[in-house]
Amino acid sequence: MKIAIGTKNPTKVNAVKKVFGDTFTYVEVAVQSGVSPQPFSDEETIQGAVNRARAAVKEAGADIGIGLEGGVQETPHGLFLCNWGSLVTSKDLEPILGGGARIRLPEAVAGMLRHDKKELAEAMEVYTNQKNIRKKEGAIGIFTNGNLDRTAMFYQVVLMLKGQLDFRTNQAVQ
Template sequence: MNIAIGTKNPTKVNAVKNVFGQEMTYYSFDVPSGVSSQPFSDEETIQGAINRSEKVCKDEIDLGIGLEGGVTETDYGLFLCNWGALSSRSLEKPIIAGGARILLPEEIARVLKEEKIELAEAMERFTKKEDVRSNEGAIGIFTSEILTRTAMFEQVVRMLYGQYLFHQNR
C-alpha cells in the first residue's frame, strides 16, 4: 500500500509509520494546510488536516494522511488540539479523528493571542529549545514527556486507520 503524508515533520511521519508498519511504502510531502499557520479552532485545525490529506491523495497513492495541530478556546482557557484526516479514492469523503487535549499555561495562551505567533515559536521561547515541533512538542513538555508529540499523533492515526478498516469491511 502506498501512503502519502501531507508533511515532512518527523513527529507526524513517524506516527504514521509506527501505526501502519514497515511493510507499506511511504511518501511525505511538504504541502500547505490552506489554513492559518496557527489554527485557532477545532474547525480550522480539522480543515487543515483535510486539506493536507486530500492534496497528497492522488495518482498511485492509496491513502493520504493529513495531521494538524492547533489550539481551541474554551470557557476554561486555551487548549492544545490535534486532528487528522485520511483520504482515499475508495471513500466518498475523508475520515476524521481528533486526539488529546491539554490546557495551555496562561503565559503561553496570552502570547499566542496577543502576538499571533505559532505555538512552536512560543514553545521555543518558553523552553529555550530549538525545533520543539519536530521533537517532543508542547504536549511532551507539558506532560514531562509522558506523552510525546509522536505518541499523541499515533493515537489520531490509529483512530483514522481503524475507521478506514471498518469502512473497507462493510
C-alpha cells in the same frame, strides 16, 4: 499500497509509520494546510488536516493520504492544545477524521498566541528557550513532563483513522 503523508515533520511521519507498519510504501509530501499557520479552532484544525490529506494523495498519486494538523481551541477553561487527523483514499471516500489529546496551555504561552499572534512552535521556543520542539516532543511533551510526546499523541489519532478505514472496508465487503 502507497500512503502519502501530508508533511515531512518526523513526529507525524513516525506516527503514521508506527500505525501502518512495514507493508506500505510511504511518500512524505510537503503540502500546504490551506489554513492559517496557527489554527485557532477545532474547525480550522480539521480543515487543515483534510486539506493536507487530499493534497498529499493527489500529489503523490497514492492509495491513501493522511493529513495531521495541530492547533488550539479557546474554551471557557482556557486555551487548549488540539490535534486532528484526516485520511482520504484515492477512491474519493469521504474524509475520515479523528482527534486526539487535549491539554490546557499555561497562560504565558496562551497569551503569546492570542496577543502576540505567535504560532505555538514559536511560543514554545520562547517559553522553554529550546529549538525545534515541534519536531521533537512538542508542547504536549513539555507540559506532560515527557509522559506523552508529539509522536505518541499523533499515533493515537492515526490509530483512530486506520480503525475507521478498516471498519469501512470490512463493511463494504459484507
